Amino acid sequence: MRVFVTGATGFIGTAVVRELIDAGHQVLGLARSDAGAQSLMAAGAGVHRGSLEDLESLRSGAAAADGVIHTAFIHDFSNYGPAAEADRRAIETLGSALAGSDRPLIVTSGTLLAQHQGPLATEEDANNPNFPRKSEEAALALGTNGVRTSVLRLPPSVHGNGDHGFVPQLISIAREKGVSAFIGGGLNRWPAVHRLDAALLYRLVLEKGSAGATYHGVADEGVPTREIAEAIGRGLNVPVVSKSHEAAADHFGWIARFFGIDGPASSAQTQERLGWRPVQPGLIADLDAEHYFEPILGHALSHS
Secondary structure, three states: OEEEEEOOOOHHHHHHHHHHHHOOOEEEEEEOOHHHHHHHHHHOOEEEEOOOOOHHHHHHHHHOOOEEEEOOOOOOHHHHHHHHHHHHHHHHHHHHHHOOOOOEEEEEEEHHHEOOOOOOEOOOOOEOOOOOOOHHHHHHHHHHHOOEEEEEEEOOEEEOOOOOOHHHHHHHHHHHHOOEEEEOOOOOEEEEEEHHHHHHHHHHHHHHOOOOOEEEOOOEEEEEHHHHHHHHHHHHOOOEEEEOHHHHHHHHHHHHHHHOOOOOEOOHHHHHHHOOOOOOOOHHHHHOOHHHHOOOOOOOOOOO
16 A cells, blocks of 8 residues: 655654555655655655645645555644644645545544543543644544544653653753652553554554544553653652642643643553554653663654
């Protein structure tokens, strides 16, 4: 299958590209820069120049493919509304190129967006309509146009070597402040998955996913944030402290909103439907590896 991948040069996207190529698929990766194009060619993928904001590049890339995996998102949390709107437009554009063809489109969302009623968020739980990001609504609405759309929800921590997401932001804050903190009792939980396990799941959804279905890329169902802070404290050799909910915003900045969420999630249905079995190290084991605490080279959250 010839697969168009957005975010193909990012932390998750590069793993997805590798997984697809190793499984015998052809990959056409979206690249914004010469460096991104070179990295795709080095991986054995084709290059499609463009960006998330260049809707014509998205349309033509999807039109040339047998299926699309959409991992790109502009992770600008200080300007989240416009980033969410750009994602919605991108999904609608990708869908327009696939309309009536029954070619698969896999759209990325997050488990923290699920309104879970039980002890764990499941694949059956609806998306929170009050959150600015409308990836799921945009994706599932495409089903009426004959697009075989699936949603893959990822947890707040997709970890592994090269991670520059939420956990490295917490490490950076702890390094700057001289303490590794959690909020309140630190009993609220974050689900997590290793990037290589997530990449495998993207391929399985592409090959075997059902139209209109939601899947969860969750390995650790819920790691207490206190344990995350303690692992960061060990890695940096700094004290571990609690911050009150009132003091959290000042200490953590924008990430306090996310680090304070209790969002445990299950992938039991996904594992049963697709035969997916996470095998990579869990979040705490990965945090105890040295790569999370090597010198920072200026990485920031991006929309690669």
